[in-house]
Amino acid sequence: MIEKTITIMNRAGLHTRPAATLVKLAASFKSEFYIFKDGMNINGKSIIGVMTLAAEQGSTLALKFEGEDEVVASNAICEFFEKGFNEQL
């Protein structure tokens, strides 16, 4: 199991478009992927869940990866967060 803490970088936050890309990216890995924010625990492979997070710029999320490809999965997903979803920062 890998646990990481990340911050939302882009101006518009984790809105629909990056949420969709994030979910797609997560689904390409076998590992389970969970996001924790303000006491909420969301399956990172569920778009409706990720949308519910309402994660705005500057908010902090805890990520948990568990499974055979957890190292690759956590690297890829954390990079996506760090690059601000490839959007305007």
Added chain:
Amino acid sequence: MNNSNEKIEEVFKGIAASPGIVFGEVYFFTKHTPRIEEKNISSQNIENEITKFEHAIKRSEVELLKIQTLTEQKIGKSNANIFEAQILILNDAILFKTICELIKRTKKNAEYIVNLEITKYQQLMLSSADEYMRERAHDVEDVKNRLIRNIQQEKLISRFKNNTIVMSETLTPADTVLFSRNNILGVVTETGGTTSHAALIARSLRIPAVLGAKGICNSIKNSDEIILDGNRGVIILNPTKETKKNYHARQKEFEKFERRLEKLRDLPAVTLDDFEIGLSSNIEFVEEIDYIHSQGSHGIGLYRSEGVLIGQDIIPSEEEQFNAYKAIADKTFPFSVIMRTFDIGGDKVVDEHVKEENPFLGFRGVRVSLASEKFFTTQLRAILRASTRKNISILLPMISSLEEVRESKRILEKTKDDLKNENIPFDEKIKIGVMIEVPSAALLAREISAEVDFLSIGTNDLVQYLLAVDRGNENIGNIYQELHPAVLRTIHFVISEAHKAGKKVGICGELGANPLATLPLLGFGLDEFSVNPAMLPEVKKIIRSITMQDAKRVALKVLELSDTNDIKNYLKEELHKVVPDIPIND
């Protein structure tokens, strides 16, 4: 309220949002909310229940794709993005798996589980402080109801009954788009004004509409008989024989008037003594351009660039903006277009993260652009790159000081230099203008004109700031008076000051389309009218019916009057002398 045998005539007032007079039955538009029963399922029927759920997902997706396509056709691709979120939710594999497992474990019916599970997310979103999030909750509710209806295998009831006047609390852009499929006679809503999207779409689809008719939903029932007068913003419930006769006559007059206007389309906007006046349209979407051409518009006097933001979560990239502006410029050619830089804030697209006590006095218009040079430069680059046909001018909204004008010009010049260095072509002589909508800018009209190429008076905000009245507040709507003496005197001052600096002045607010204002505005020396395209033939008709000499006489007289009602009565009298058959809003 009324006994069905003795119906009493009642009159309701709203905002005249789209012209025309219609008679008909009311059809109440309400969102479909399905009834959900909790049922136990036997073990052998569980697979069947899951199949039902799977089919419902497929069916819902087909429906949503249809609405999305229709929206694209009617009001453009960017607006269709509002359905993207709903389609994504339907394809949520985790949600699907969770619901299937719950059906198996609890042995409950599919719609019961779907409702239970999706409502959880919906409530989380609704409790958010974030405006954007609460909007997403409506998407989730929509998709939930759609799924449940499809599990229950109910047909999508045609949401609007044909040949009725649709009445609703509010209408979303999607609802309004669905009008075009049915024969809707007219539209009445309790909220919303002339600048709302429902109004805009009603006008481009030529559906008479009265919006913001307060209290109407509690007073009028399904199938009630009403008259809708979109020229004057009036609804009449249970009209008497006499009223009907009266309105049939008005309807005929209006239709005759419209036919006469059609003939004006290709004629120039010149006064009887040969003064040619610029007459163009206000638009927000590229899809409106065919309509403005058909109305005989000479180009676009106000393109609200916020149109590219609708249905978008983020500010579109330079490339996306460039494509949008280029399409507008190409379609408008050989005429020209005045592009207003983003006027976000106030009642328009707001950054959800900025909550303000007083948004109209807050972070909006050019203030937003100047706060982020990168954001402003992106838009300016896109506009400049789209200007190669040399038919674009730039207009700055919400200017309240000379410093803002100078700072905007500095950024524009820098952006031009950058493009030159990159060898990207653009119109090096592109004109820049300032919107006069804040009283301080009106008082500085001469100095501001000296800095720029032209002025455009935005009367909606100018009236609101000058009279300290929120045009959206229904309680004080009657204080919002476009023909207030202070408003007319300010406009006169702005035009005179700009002319002293040798610059032209246009008008792009609703006042420009108010028939009562045409005479005095011409008399003040206004150079260009930019109006809602639906009103364009009417303004042209007035211009063609008067002499500049008359207009000047009326303008001088109006400047002496100091009471709004006196002004209105005087202008009605003068207008009727020159255009006796014109319908006038009260």
